[in-house]
Amino acid sequence: MTIRFSRNLSRRRFLASAAMTGAGVVAMPYLSRAADRPEITHGVQSDDTGIDGGVIWSRADRPSQMLVEVATTESFRDARALPPIAALPESDFTAKMLLENLPAGQDIFYRVKFRDLAHTGVVSEAVTGRFRTAPADRRDVSFVWSGDVAGQGWGINPDDGGMFTFETMRKHRPDFLLHSGDSVYADGPIKSEVNLPDGKIWKNITIEEKAKVAETLSEFRAAHKYNMLDSNVRAFNAEVPVFMQWDDHEVTNNWSSSKELPAAYKERNIALLAARAARAFHEMYPMRESIVEPGRIYRTIGYGPHLDVFMLDERSYRGANGPNLQEKYGPDSYFLGPDQLEWLKRALLNSRATWKVIASDMPLSIIVYDDAANRRGSEAFAQGDGPPRGRELEIADLLRFIKAAGIANTVWLTADVHYAAAHYYNPDKAQFQDFEPFWEFVSGPLHAGTFGPGALDNTFGPELKFVKAPDRQNLPPSAGMQFFGHVKIEGATGQMTVTLRDRADVALWSTTLDPKTA
16 A cells, blocks of 8 residues: 655645636635645644643644644633644644643643645644643653664554554553654665565555655655554554654664665765754654754653653764774764763752653663674674773763762663663672662564564673563564553652563563662
């Protein structure tokens, strides 16, 4: 099934034009225009919700104005209309709006329409969404996390229920999804059919732009819009805020400044591809934008007295991928980079939340090769057993700082490696020991091939407490090994329960952590 996005003459527009060629052309011009109302093409979504509001997003099919009403009741009895926002070709007809000055801990309902700029009396049908603002008091908080969507050619297959891990997560009614990156596979074409080992055929919905790797701004945009064609994704986005970060596949596999692009790319400039991908990423998700550094992804999201989330960006400031064996910290060993590292230290030090969740788009100690086929080069932090080297120097510095500053209750959440795992970092088992013990939890993929498990680097003493990985590589989503994590923080006690689940909602492993007093 192939779907094409086009600004060409639609059937409704053709019928309206045809009506105007005969009798009634003078009497019915408004009705002809009304028959061709703007459309909301990819649903609605919210992001970066806090105590007093959040950012919402939608997209139209033409130049228009986004009209938003916001209410605290599902009936919209107390609705408040907000000033319109333009949706123009320059942003691919997307529009974002910050909803603020809202009550804390409140279910918020919003209704979106688009008004045609060429015919201001013509308005789209409404689409509604909802989110919950963060609590000001110590109530329960729950959220889910995962990453990796539409990878390895596994696209939207209606015969398999589409991307229904999103529906499984939605049923938990989480406060938000922490999306750990690889929100799209811009470097991964989606074919109409994939032959499975058992002789069956996986059948994808396809669009023209996903027939090749993304190189143009339009193709990067289309990679994100493709995922939003899935009804599970749209239903989830309408009800659950998504805290977004990116990893490599929003641009291309394992990208850094040293990336040697494969032959599939006509555009050979990795910096230009990354710039186009970044623009598309920010257009397609309603993140709160930095005034200090427009386009910045790393940020703190406070979600009440029990939780602060520190969203990292491990792509934009890294040095070139390579052996990763430097003994002294410098540009070649940057991963977060010095500015982001200092921001993270300050943010952790200033946090008064019970739990400090560090959202890392890559795992700390799983070895991820830059050249997987030849097991060479380093794509993540880890590069092998021994004292901290290369990018690990940043982690050693950070862990030492956390211990010296007495910062309690840090938890790391990540995805990227396409299997589920739980790691307990024990200084007694580590090569570098100047840190307090902590947990790292790994989930994913949401809808992609399943891989793993990867080898663990002993630098920071990870103990493998749980792993769920396939016995062969690149299993399709229909094999069931799609994973997400669920976190619940009890308001009364502050206890954090982390559960790793599969797309059938089977609880694979769980642990409850007691908060410590700093």
